[in-house]
Amino acid sequence: MPRGDGRLNHHLDSEQPGPQDACGVFGVWAPKEEVAKLTYFGLYALQHRGQEAAGMAVSDGSGVVVYKDVGLVAQVFDEPTLASLRGQVAIGHTRYSTTGGSTWENAQPTIRSSSSGTTIALAHNGNLVNTAELTRELAGTSLDSDGATSDTALVTMLLASHPDLSVEAAALEVLPKLRGAFSFVFMDETTLYAARDPHGVRPLVLGRLERGWVVASETAALDIVGASVVREVEPGELLAIDVEGLRSFRFATPEPKGCIFEYVYIARPDATIAGRNVYATRVEIGRRLAEEHPVDADLVIGVPESGIPAAIGYAEASGIPYGSGLMKNPYVGRTFIQPSQTLRQLGIRLKLNPLRENVRGKRLVVVDDSIVRGNTQRAIVRMLREAGALEVHVRISSPPVNWPCFYGIDFATRAELLANGLDNEGIRRSIGADTLGYVSVDGLIAATEQPKSRLCRACFDGEYPIDLPAENLIGKHVLEGVGRRVAVKPGAGKPAEPVSTAALAASLGVSTTPNRP
Numbered sequence: 001m002p003r004g005d006g007r008l009n010h011h012l013d014s015e016q017p018g019p020q021d022a023c024g025v026f027g028v029w030a031p032k033e034e035v036a037k038l039t040y041f042g043l044y045a046l047q048h049r050g051q052e053a054a055g056m057a058v059s060d061g062s063g064v065v066v067y068k069d070v071g072l073v074a075q076v077f078d079e080p081t082l083a084s085l086r087g088q089v090a091i092g093h094t095r096y097s098t099t100g101g102s103t104w105e106n107a108q109p110t111i112r113s114s115s116s117g118t119t120i121a122l123a124h125n126g127n128l129v130n131t132a133e134l135t136r137e138l139a140g141t142s143l144d145s146d147g148a149t150s151d152t153a154l155v156t157m158l159l160a161s162h163p164d165l166s167v168e169a170a171a172l173e174v175l176p177k178l179r180g181a182f183s184f185v186f187m188d189e190t191t192l193y194a195a196r197d198p199h200g201v202r203p204l205v206l207g208r209l210e211r212g213w214v215v216a217s218e219t220a221a222l223d224i225v226g227a228s229v230v231r232e233v234e235p236g237e238l239l240a241i242d243v244e245g246l247r248s249f250r251f252a253t254p255e256p257k258g259c260i261f262e263y264v265y266i267a268r269p270d271a272t273i274a275g276r277n278v279y280a281t282r283v284e285i286g287r288r289l290a291e292e293h294p295v296d297a298d299l300v301i302g303v304p305e306s307g308i309p310a311a312i313g314y315a316e317a318s319g320i321p322y323g324s325g326l327m328k329n330p331y332v333g334r335t336f337i338q339p340s341q342t343l344r345q346l347g348i349r350l351k352l353n354p355l356r357e358n359v360r361g362k363r364l365v366v367v368d369d370s371i372v373r374g375n376t377q378r379a380i381v382r383m384l385r386e387a388g389a390l391e392v393h394v395r396i397s398s399p400p401v402n403w404p405c406f407y408g409i410d411f412a413t414r415a416e417l418l419a420n421g422l423d424n425e426g427i428r429r430s431i432g433a434d435t436l437g438y439v440s441v442d443g444l445i446a447a448t449e450q451p452k453s454r455l456c457r458a459c460f461d462g463e464y465p466i467d468l469p470a471e472n473l474i475g476k477h478v479l480e481g482v483g484r485r486v487a488v489k490p491g492a493g494k495p496a497e498p499v500s501t502a503a504l505a506a507s508l509g510v511s512t513t514p515n516r517p
Contacts, residue, residue: 023108024049024094025123025204026221027185029192029241030212036085038225039092042214043073045221048268049125050094053107057121059189060087064119068093068107089192091185093123096410109186110153114160118167118188122159124152125217126181126202126408129468134158134177151180159186168240168249171195175238175251180466181259181407183233185215191242198252199465200235201259201407201456203273213241218271232274257456257465261409263448264398265306265369276449279309284447285397285439286313286367293437294318295365295393301325303368303380304352310397311367318365325359325366325384326352352380360388366433370398374418377431385432394433399441399460400424406468407456 024046028038039056054076055068067085069076073094093108109121128134128151138157155174162170167188181201186193194215196204207214207227214227222229233239236252259266262273269279289310300322302311315322329351364384371377381392400419414420418427428436441460445452458464 023096023123023125024217024221025091025125025183025185025215026093026217027089027091027123027187027192027194027215028209028212028225029089030209030214031088031243032211033209034082035087035090036082038214039090040073040077040082041224042216042221043092043094045224045268046094046217047073049217049266050096053095053104054093055095055107055109055123056085056090056092057109057111057123057187058085058087058090059119059187061190064111064121064187064189066109066111066121068104068109070104070107089187089190091121091123091187091192106150108152110150110156112153112156112160115163118160120156120159120167120186120188122152122156122184122186124155125183125204126197127151127406128155128178128180128182129406129466130177130179133179137177155182155184156186167191167193168238168247171238172249172251183217191240193241194233194239195251196233196235196237198236199255199257199456200232201257201466203258203262203267203271204233206230206233206239213246215239218267218273220268220271223270229272255465256454258450258454259407259409260444260448260455260457261370261398261405261459264444266409269306269309274448274450274454281447281449282306282309282397283313283316285444286310286315287317288313288443288447289367289395289397289437289439290314290317292440292443293395293435295435295437297363297365297391297393299323299325299358299362300365300367301359303366303376304328306369307367307397310369310395311365314365314367314395320365323358325355325364326380327355328352352383354383354387356387359384362389363391363393364389365393365395367395367397369396370401371396371418371427371431371438372401373416374427374431377433381432391434392432393435394428394431394437396436396438398444399438400427401459403459403462405459406464407458407466409459 026039026042026046028035036058043054051072053070054073055066057064057066065085067081091109095107109123111121113119131151131154134154138161158174159167159170162173171193175195182197183202183204184195194204203217205216205219205222207222208230209227214222214225216222219229235254235256236250238249238251240247258274263278263281267273267278269282271278297320300311300315300320302308303326312322366380368377377394384392401417402419404414418430424436441457445455456465
């Protein structure tokens with residue numbers, strides 16, 4: 001049964017859980033380059049954003065071909081496949097692994113032909129919150145939304161549902177109607193498009209090749225293909241790139257609310273978001289952690305990989321030596337995005353192993369990026385004690401994750417979030433640490449060097465910047481809130497009684513009003 005618990009509402013049949021994506025996207029327009037190979041390398045640089053499936057669409061000007069499958073980028077594509085995908089424009093996608101099924105159908109890009117003969121392929125990073133409303137709009141067209149298993153497929157259908165308009169004009173009709181977080185790359189036979197939601201929740205950057213253009217989720221993907229960074233795609237902006245050059249359109253007034261968790265965990269440390277380097281941000285978070293939660297210890301270690309920069313910052317500010325205490329198996333994926341609880345727990349042991357000689361007899365400060373369910377930290381503390389650590393002091397480079405994300409990150413249901421219902425001491429006991437300290441929200445914001453008003457912090461403070469439609473959260477029946485249920489009961493032969501977003505938010509104890517400066 002669907003619940004307002006942060007599980008991403010991709011499936012249009014509200015009786016069934018759907019695929020839950022938060023991914024990496026890449027697009028290139030370069031008539032004189034091997035665009036499939038450029039896309040392959042771009043996706044390789046974005047592999048950390050999604051490890052379940054990969055795909056690309058390529059056009060030679062006469063038709064669009066999509067190739068996608070379950071697996072890592074290097075598993076899905078090989079030399080013969082890439083050699084066969086010839087063209088001048090391409091888009092690519094790496095799918096984030098969540099509780100959704102690992103099936104070919106859930107891989108992207110999605111593709112749809114319009115009645116005018118144009119073919120549209122689209123890849124998406126984010127999550128829409130008004131799919132029910134959009135589905136009703138599609139019902140009035142010649143296209144059947146029953147085939148749409150995700151909001152990505154739905155948007156592709158909407159773009160194809162305007163036979164009398166160009167793709168460019170159709171996008172300017174469709175994009176203002178979307179609610180939620182989206183960074184799109186899409187294409188037709190001749191043109192590359194990119195669009196970012198008015199809040200700019202998920203990152204998207206524009207780059208320049210010597211003979212073409214590139215768009216990608218992160219600057220690291222531009223670097224790997226030799227593209228220079230031009231700028232970020234602005235919130236509320238649509239770009240179109242073809243033989244005529246680059247065109248920019250504003251489809252909505254920008255109200256920036258970039259995801260603060262990109263700085264903490266999601267983005268690569270060599271990425272730059274809103275002008276701020278991610279690695280430098282994580283080091284600064286560590287410094288602030290040391291100031292806010294000092295402790296006497298012998299060694300500071302970081303949990304690979306995203307905990308290491310913060311551990312370095314903690315060591316610098318505290319004067320405690322930094323060293324290696326955990327070795328990571330580079331061939332095991334991120335446990336945060338494994339598709340089941342069982343695999344998460346197994347994956348922690350597969351991924352990390354203590355350096356016994358370094359930790360034996362030491363009082364350790366262990367710096368990690370976040371605590372979601374607590375499985376990782378519980379296993380790490382246990383492993384370090386078994387390896388001979390005298391004390392284990394856990395420091396977290398983000399505040400407690402108290403609230404689900406509706407904008408593209410599948411943390412967990414609210415009931416699964418360890419910080420929901422447990423205070424700091426309760427969490428400390430749960431993971432078995434000697435002490436526990438989180439960086440404050442203010443400390444994290446200061447480390448990003450971004451104004452508080454330009455950041456989405458909903459997972460930490462419950463202030464959701466994008467309105468959450470009640471019908472989308474509760475499906476047909478029930479939304480589980482904080483210790484209670486808010487039900488919508490349909491009458492005999494009558495539509496369900498509507499619930500206002502304000503009332504829904506009040507029942508959950510959260511705010512859905514965008515934060516103002």
